[in-house]
Amino acid sequence: xxxxxxxxWKHSAARASWLACLxxxxxxxxxxxxxxxxxxxxESKLKNLLPDPxxxxxxxxxxxxxxxxxxxxHYVVDKETVHGGKQSLRLxxxxxxxxxxxxxxxxxxxxxxDVVEFGAWIKTNPPLGEGNWxxxxxxxYLKGGALVENTAVLKGASADWRFIGARVPLGGKVIDRVLLxxxxxxxxxxxxxxDVCLGYGEAPLKKGANLIPDAGCEDVSxxxxxxxxxxxxxxxxxxxxxxxxTLKAGEPLRLYGARCVVKPEGPAVALLVxxxxxxxxxxxRVSLTADxxxxxxxxxxxxxxxFPANEAGWLNQEKELLxxxxxxxxxxxSAELLYAETGQVWFDxxxxxxxxx
Numbered sequence: 001x002x003x004x005x006x007x008x009w010k011h012s013a014a015r016a017s018w019l020a021c022l023x024x025x026x027x028x029x030x031x032x033x034x035x036x037x038x039x040x041x042x043e044s045k046l047k048n049l050l051p052d053p054x055x056x057x058x059x060x061x062x063x064x065x066x067x068x069x070x071x072x073x074h075y076v077v078d079k080e081t082v083h084g085g086k087q088s089l090r091l092x093x094x095x096x097x098x099x100x101x102x103x104x105x106x107x108x109x110x111x112x113x114d115v116v117e118f119g120a121w122i123k124t125n126p127p128l129g130e131g132n133w134x135x136x137x138x139x140x141y142l143k144g145g146a147l148v149e150n151t152a153v154l155k156g157a158s159a160d161w162r163f164i165g166a167r168v169p170l171g172g173k174v175i176d177r178v179l180l181x182x183x184x185x186x187x188x189x190x191x192x193x194x195d196v197c198l199g200y201g202e203a204p205l206k207k208g209a210n211l212i213p214d215a216g217c218e219d220v221s222x223x224x225x226x227x228x229x230x231x232x233x234x235x236x237x238x239x240x241x242x243x244x245x246t247l248k249a250g251e252p253l254r255l256y257g258a259r260c261v262v263k264p265e266g267p268a269v270a271l272l273v274x275x276x277x278x279x280x281x282x283x284x285r286v287s288l289t290a291d292x293x294x295x296x297x298x299x300x301x302x303x304x305x306x307f308p309a310n311e312a313g314w315l316n317q318e319k320e321l322l323x324x325x326x327x328x329x330x331x332x333x334s335a336e337l338l339y340a341e342t343g344q345v346w347f348d349x350x351x352x353x354x355x356x357x
Contacts, residue, residue, distance in 0.1 A: 038150040038152070038166035038167055038168040038169075039166065039167045040152065040164075040165070040166060040167075041117060041119060041165045041166060041167050042163060042165070043119075043163065043165070044117040044118070044119060044165060044167075044197045044199050045199075046117050046197075046199025046200065046201055047199055047200075048197050048198065048199055049106045049107060049198050049199060049200065050066070050104055050106065050180070050196055050197070050198045051066035051104065052065070052066035052067065052104070053195060053196045053197060053198075054084060054085045054194065054195055054196075055067070055077070055085070055087055055088050055089045055193070055194055055196075056085050056086060056087065058075075058077045058087060058089055059077065060074075060075070060076065060077045062074075066104055067089060067102045067103070067104050068102060068103055068104070069101065069102050070101065070102075070103060071091075071098065071099050071100040071101045071102075071183070073091070073092060073093075073094070073100060075089050075090060075091055075102055076089075076090040076091075076092065077089065077090070078090040078192060081123065081192050082192075082194055083121040083123070083161045083192075083194035083195050084121075084194060084195050085194070085195075088192045088193060088194035089102060089192070089193045089194070090190060090191070090192050090193075091184055091190070091191040091192075091193070092190055093184050093187050093188055093189055093190070093191060094188060095188065096186055096187060096188045099183055099184070099185050100183070100184045100187075100191065101181055101182055101183035101184065102181070102182055102193070103179055103180060103181045103182070104179075104180055104196070105177060105178060105179050105180065106175075106177065106178035106179075106180065106198045106200075107177065107178075108143075108174075108175055108176050108177055109174055109175040109200050109202075111174065111202060111203070111357055112172040112173060112174055112202065112203040112357055113170050113172070113173060113174065113175050113200045113201065113202060113203060114169070114170060114171065114172060114201050114202060114203040114204065115167050115168060115169055115170060115200075115201040116138065116140055116150075116167070116168045116170060116175070116178065116198070116199070116200055116201070117165065117166070117167045117168075117197065117198070117199045117201065118136060118138050118150075118152070118165055118166060118168075118178075118180055118196075118197060118198045118199075119136060119152060119163055119164055119165020119166065119196070119197050120136050120163070120164065120165070120182055120193055120194070120195065120196040120197070121161050121162070121163050121193070121194045121195045121196075122134050122154050122161070122162055122163075122164060122182075122191065122192070122193060123159075123160065123161045123162070123191070123192040123194075124158075124159075124184075124187070124189055124190065124191050124192075125159065125189055125190045126189050127156075127157035127158055127159050128154065128155060128156060128157055128158070128187065129157060131186050132155070132184075132185075132186055132187040133153050133154060133155045133184075133185055133186070133187070134153075134154045134164070134182070134183065134184045134185075134187070134191060135151050135152065135153045135154065135164075135181075135182075135183050135185070136151070136152045136154075136164055136165065136166075136180065136181070136182055136196075137149070137150075137151045137152075137180070137181040137182075137183060138150050138151070138166075138168065138178060138179070138180050138181075138198075139178065139179040139180075139181075140168065140170070140175060140178050141175070141176045141177050141178065141179075142170075142173045142174065142175060142176060143173075143174040143175070143176050146173075148168065148170065148173075150166050150168045151166070152164040152165050152166040161192075161194075165197065170203075171203075172203035175200065178198060180196070180198050182196070203357070205269065205270060205320070205355035205356065205357065206355065206356050206357070207272060207353050207354075207355060208264075208266075208268075208353050208354040208355070208356065209353065210351045210352065210353055211262040211264055211331070211352045211353065211354070212260055212262065212333065212350050212351060212352050213260070213262070214260070215275075215349060215350050215351055216240065216241040216243075216348065216349055217233065217238075217241075217243055217244050217245040217347060217348050217349075217350070218233075218241055218242060218243055219233075220232070220233045220243075220245050220258070222260060223245065223258040223259065223260050223335075224258065224259050224260070224261075225257070225258065225259070226255070226257035226258055226259035226334045226336070227254065227255030227256055227257045227336070227338075228250065228251075228254045228255060228256045228257075229256065229257070229258070230247055230248055230249075230250055230256040230257075230337075231245055231246065231247050231256070231257070231258040231335070232245070232246060233245060233246075234246040234346060237278075237346050238346075238348055239276040239278075239314045239346075239348035239349050240348065240349055241348070241349075244346045244347060244348040245258060245335065245346065245347045245348070246344060246345065246346045246347075247335065247336075247337040247344065247345050247346075247347075248337075248343075248344040249281070249284070249337060249340045249341075249342055249343050249344070252340065252341045252342065253339050253340075253341070254339070255336060255337075255338050255339070256336070256337045256338075257334045257335060257336040257337065257338075258334065258335045258347075259332055259333065259334045259335075260332070260333050260334075260350075261330055261331070261332050261333075262330065262331050262333070262352065263329070263330045263331075264328055264330075264331060264354055266354070266356070267325075267327070267328075267356065268323060268328070268354035268355055268356055269322070269323070269325075269355060269356060269357060270320050270321055270322045270323060270355040271290055271292070271303065271320070271321045271323060271331070271352060271353070271354065271355065272318060272319075272320055272321075272351070272352070272353040272354075272355055273288055273290055273303065273305050273318065273319060273321055273333065273351070273352050274288070274305060274316065274317060274318025274319065274350075274351055275288055275305075275316070275317070275318075275335075275347055275348065275349055275350035275351060276314045276315065276316050276347070276348045276349045276350075277307040277310070277314070277315055277317065277345060277346065277347050277348075278310055278311070278313060278314045278315065278345070278346050279307065279309055279310055279311065279337075279343060279344070279345040279346070280309075280311050280343055280344055280345075281309060281337070281340045281341075281342065281343020281344065281345065283339065283340050283341045283343075284337060284338055284339045284340025284341065284343065285306065285336070285337075285338045285339060285340075286306070286307040286309075286336065286337055286338075286345050287304045287305060287306050287307065287334075287335075287336050287338070288304070288305045288307075288317075288333060288334070288335055288336075288347075288350065289302060289303065289304040289305075289333070289334045289336055290303040290304075290321065290331055290332070290333050290334075290352065291303070291331070291332045291334075292323050292324070292328060292331050293328070293329045293330050293331070293332070294324070294326045294327060294328055294329055295326070295327045295328070295329045296326060296327070298324070298326070300323055300324050303321040303323070305317050305318060305319045305321075307345075314348070318351075320355060331352065333350070333352050335347045335350065
């Protein structure tokens with residue numbers, strides 16, 4: 001018997017026993033799980049989380065490989081028939097009454113997951129006939145013990161490589177682990193497997209309310225001078241509402257700005273900073289810049305959203321800015337005209353929102 005690493009779940013004798021019991025219980029209908037309706041996909045653009053998706057490190061030694069077999073026969077490394085790369089995994093199905101397959105695993109997620117995508121490129125010889133199929137089957141174990149299952153099934157006669165896959169909605173659940181099976185059933189022949197994918201799409205961050213008290217620049221008394229100051233309310237030029245805030249370079253190569261300080265409540269993983277701007281300037285930089293001050297005294301400065309020169313009209317720019325963990329004391333947001341030779345800029349409809357999981 002090959003010596004197996006105790007550090008890897010797939011090389012653990014205890015886990016192999018558990019997988020065998022799980023497989024038997026599943027086929028007997030004894031595993032409690034939610035079969036979530038998935039959407040068929042033709043490709044996945046998510047980051048591939050499988051340890052050896054292209055079978056490039058496959059050796060045929062189960063103690064070394066990222067893929068294991070649990071079926072009637074061992075897999076074979078094939079360097080002649082490939083979809084991509086230099087080799088594929090081959091199953092030799094000799095008995096239609098038995099199942100032939102391999103499995104690998106995906107890691108725990110770092111945060112809530114919105115969707116899981118999985119799939120594989122499959123080729124068969126002879127082509128699949130009536131009552132034959134190959135399926136890619138995912139068992140998604142969630143934090144807390146719940147199990148979600150989904151299957152993509154390949155049917156129909158074809159001698160070419162074909163992709164089968166599915167997108168499974170999770171609605172912001174945290175993943176403990178995923179087991180991905182590739183199984184040929186009721187089929188006698190050769191099955192090649194290559195370029196398998198498994199990816200997690202993170203749940204979108206939740207947006208909080210706009211923290212800027214004078215987002216529309218209707219009352220610029222909510223803003224304070226920053227640098228050389230030089231800001232005023234402009235009732236003739238605006239993106240919306242009745243006014244905007246304008247900065248004018250009085251002298252070249254100085255910083256002219258207006259700053260608004262807000263005290264958020266609760267934690268955040270990122271900030272959404274943005275607004276509308278128009279400018280007429282020569283050189284320099286126009287930005288909305290956030291400095292995050294934490295209650296432990298630390299500061300995360302200079303989180304900037306830049307605006308290009310835009311004399312033709314108003315331009316909206318926004319950016320998600322990742323921040324350090326910790327309890328926030330306050331955030332200072334500055335509208336800046338920096339180091340311009342000459343020029344004037346207008347800001348309107350400015351926003352600063354906390355992004356949370």
